[in-house]
Each structure stands twice: as structure tokens, then as C-alpha cells.
Amino acid sequence: MTEGELLDVSPLWPADLDHLRIDSPDPRALAGFYERALGTSISPLGRDLYLVEGRQRRLVIGRGEARSHPWSAFALEDDAQLERYRRFVAARGAEPLPAPSPLFARGGFALRDPDGRLAVFGVAGAERAAPPGLPGRLQHVVVASERFPAMMSFYRDKLGFLVSDTVHVDDGSGGLGDVNVCFLRGNLDHHSFAVFRAPKSASDHFALEVTGWDDIRRWADHFAALDIGIWWGPGRHGAGNNLFFMVKDPDGNNVEISADLERLPKGAPGRRWPAGGKALNLWGPAWVRDTPG
Ligand SMILES: [Fe+2]
Structure with missing residues (x-):
């Protein structure tokens, strides 16, 4: 199926990144870090499972290996879109x-990707009151993969x-060869x-816009x-054109603060970039993932 044909049939529009789960050997301590760092409150969701939630951002933190990221959850508009998408x-x-997230209303579901991570889809439910704090909408999540073409x-x-x-x-001759980074979207944001x-x-990282x-x-x-x-x-990233910086949490997860992310309507073509830096940072050094070490 070509990109054009997919445009006509894919019901995954709009879909917003709503939350994700990251695990830690000490989930309570990591939740405490996010409480301070991202201005979120902490609520227990179950044994060793916490919701950290702040202004337009929420994460689920559970017990597991440091830096593991079992699933990402995307919100669709309503039950009708979710059913079209399921078909x-x-x-x-x-x-x-079954959807593993306790935050979506009944009826969500998940798909297991080639790396074993789940992509969860559901309906977010009622609009939540925005707590005070610095603006920062959970907007995109990124993974690194040894099965890149399959992913x-x-x-x-x-x-x-x-x-x-x-x-x-x-x-090998100065032209564009195999793809090694792919940015994907389900709404106007350049990538979610x-x-x-x-x-x-x-x-790899998650970002607040x-x-x-x-x-x-x-x-x-x-x-x-x-x-x-x-x-x-x-x-400033070349791809997406967003301003950014990154920090790490105590487990080594990368958290990005981003602004001015490009908006790309349905049907608008993206760009093809040569590897070598500008795609990832127009202002300075890139963070290279595709070489060992
Ligand atoms: Fe990013």
C-alpha cells in the first residue's frame, strides 16, 4: 500500500500520545523524581505501580528493569473511531x-510490535482539570530498535x-541510502x-512540548x-524543526523539552534527510544511535 492509499483508509487520525509506562527497580523513587522535576502529583495505581500526573502530562511508573518501557498509549477521539481502528x-x-493501561476507559486494545513493546489505543475519557505548573504537554515518544525495518x-x-x-x-555514492530514522504521526504534530x-x-526518550x-x-x-x-x-532538530534540550532521570531515561514542533497536515509530504547531523541538530552535535558504544 502506498502512502497515498494509506491516507485514504487509515482511521488513526487524530491520535494523540496520552501516556506511557516506564519501569524502574525503585518505582516509588522514580515517581518522586518526576514529582519534583516535572511538577506532577503521585497516586498509587496498585502494588509497585504509580501514576504521576501534572499539567497535560502523565506517566505510569512500575517495577521492572531500569529504562524499560513496556508500552505507549495513544488516545483516539471516541468509541466510534476506536472501533474503526480496531477493524x-x-x-x-x-x-x-487487552489494553494494559488502567487509565483508558473500557474498550481499549493493544498491539505488540516487533520489539515486544505494546502500542495501546483507547479513549482518554473526560478532559482533566489542568493542575498548575510549567506548560509541558506529553507529545512524543521515541524508541531505538535493532529490528528497524520491521518496526x-x-x-x-x-x-x-x-x-x-x-x-x-x-x-555509497553520496546519495540517500537505507532509512535509519523514521518519524511518524497520527495528528498534525510532526511526530508523536x-x-x-x-x-x-x-x-530512547519522551518529550514534553x-x-x-x-x-x-x-x-x-x-x-x-x-x-x-x-x-x-x-x-534545533532539523526533522520537526523543534527547539529542544534533554535531561536524564536517575535511571538514565531521557526527557526532552521541546518547542515549536512543525505541524504537518494529513497528506503533506515529509522530508528526506541525509544522516550526519543536521537532521538531528541544526545548531550543533547530534546524538548518534546507530553505531555501537
Ligand atoms: Fe524528541
Whole structure:
């Protein structure tokens, strides 16, 4: 199926990243970090399972290996869209599994991707009151994969995400060769999910989208007051054109603060970038995932 044909049939629009689960050997301590760092409150969801929730952002934190990321959850508009989407993925051979998230209303489902991670789809339910705090909407999540071609194909062809930009290795003669990064979207945001080719499958980062450059400064000052140092950025991604910086939580998860992410309507073509830096950072060094070490 071509991208154009997929556009006509994919019911995965709009779909917003709503929350994700990350695990930690000490989930209560990690939840405590996010309470301070992201201004979230903590509520227990079960044994060793916590909801951290703040202004337009929520995460589920459970017990597991450090930096494991068992699932990401995307919200569709209503039950009718969810049912259309269930039929769409079933027709493409994906097997809907029970949704593991306690945050979606009844009726959600999940699909297991080639790396074993679940993509969860459901209806978010009633609009939640926005607590005070710095603006920062949970907006995208990214994974690194040793099964990159299968992952790209799964999210595009089976799940119906639309491809925004791609990054390509050199084909040996200065042209664009194989894809090693794929940015995917289910709404106007340039990407709500992306996959990087890597020697080992792993979580990569998640991002909060803020309202502009001034919020980038406010978040950096906030992290500085907590002795949380920036490890990459500030910079501007080529793909997506967003301003960004990144910090790490105590387990090593990467948290991105982003602003001015490009908006790309349904049907708008993305760009094809050569590997080598500009796609990932127009201002300075890139963070390279596809080489060992
Ligand atoms: Fe990002």
C-alpha cells in the first residue's frame, strides 16, 4: 500500500500520545523524581505501580528493569473511531490484545510490535482539570530498535501511522541510502512516535512540548534549581524543526523539552534527510544511535 492509499483508509487520525509506562527497580523513587522535576502529583495505581500526573502530562511508573518501557498509549477521539481502528488493524493481520493501561476507559486494545513493546489505543475519557505548573504537554515518544525495518513497517503499514521525515544513510555514492530514522504521526504534530536504527533495542526518550522559547528557558532554570543538568542541547532538530534540550532521570531515561514542533497536515509530504547531523541538530552535535558504544 502506498502512502497515498494509506491516507485514504487509515482511521488513526487524530491520535494523540496520552501516556506511557516506564519501569524502574525503585518505582516509588522514580515517581518522586518526576514529582519534583516535572511538577506532577503521585497516586498509587496498585502494588509497585504509580501514576504521576501534572499539567497535560502523565506517566505510569512500575517495577521492572531500569529504562524499560513496556508500552505507549495513544488516545483516539471516541468509541466510534476506536472501533474503526480496531477493524483496520485486524484487517492488516495485527492481533488486538487487552489494553494494559488502567487509565483508558473500557474498550481499549493493544498491539505488540516487533520489539515486544505494546502500542495501546483507547479513549482518554473526560478532559482533566489542568493542575498548575510549567506548560509541558506529553507529545512524543521515541524508541531505538535493532529490528528497524520491521518496526518502521509495523507502525506504518499495520498501525497506519503516517510517515513524516526520514533520515537515510549514505548509499555509497553520496546519495540517500537505507532509512535509519523514521518519524511518524497520527495528528498534525510532526511526530508523536519515532524509531531510530540502533545496535540494541531500547527506550530512547519522551518529550514534553511547551509553548515557546521562553518556556525552554523556564524549564532549564527549573532543572538547574534541582541540579538536573542538560546533557544535550539547547538545539534545533532539523526533522520537526523543534527547539529542544534533554535531561536524564536517575535511571538514565531521557526527557526532552521541546518547542515549536512543525505541524504537518494529513497528506503533506515529509522530508528526506541525509544522516550526519543536521537532521538531528541544526545548531550543533547530534546524538548518534546507530553505531555501537
Ligand atoms: Fe524528541
